[in-house]
Amino acid sequence: MTGFHPEAWHWIALGLGLAAVEMVLPTNVLLWFGIAGVATGLVAAAVEIGAAWQAVIFATLAFVSYFPVRWAARRLWNGDQPLDDTLNRRGRSAIGHTVTVIEAIENGYGAVTVGDTRWRVTCKQDVPVGRKVEVTGVDGTTLTVRPMPAQPEE
Structure with missing residues (x-):
């Protein structure tokens, strides 16, 4: 029995699909996974790598794109960064x-x-x-x- 081997277009389609769902749902999470999917697809198109390495690349890119942005956003929401408090006031x-x-x-x-x-x-x-x-x-x-x-x- 042979395992599924994702191709570049699978990752790109997954990434675009996640980005499209993000436009409909106000989650602010799926966009970063969508970007990671598209980037993984581009890497898979440029270099012949196995399915396991593709999954590792996807997970790494998702982690690297999601958590720093989430950390920065949380700092802004908690008031650690100076905001322009005159906006709309x-x-x-x-x-x-x-x-x-x-x-x-x-x-x-x-x-x-x-x-x-x-x-x-x-x-x-x-x-x-x-x-x-x-x-x-x-x-x-x-x-x-x-x-x-x-x-x-x-």
Whole structure:
């Protein structure tokens, strides 16, 4: 009885099939095995090797492609890598900017313009219209500000 001897196209078909399934299922696992399958098929097409060595190449490539990416992704998800926390958080992107008061801050609340958008602001002290303030934080859709030191008139 003879054993099955996979050819290059078997590995390439397996790899493409796994990649296609990855597009349908949100697993983020099968893509790496698909890449390993295609790469194994390319190696098998270039070099005449036995089925056992083809399986070893596939397993090695799958391990080498999957686990480092998984490790890096887990580090990102756990916050070990700095992420841009202002992405899709427009208020956070205003922190540190100096803006002008357009509606006097009285009893803790007023308004400023950041770019082309009017923002409600809160401050511990009253600030008149036209005064510069620095954005120090954000709470939902309300910016927290502090007055800038008065600049001498030029």
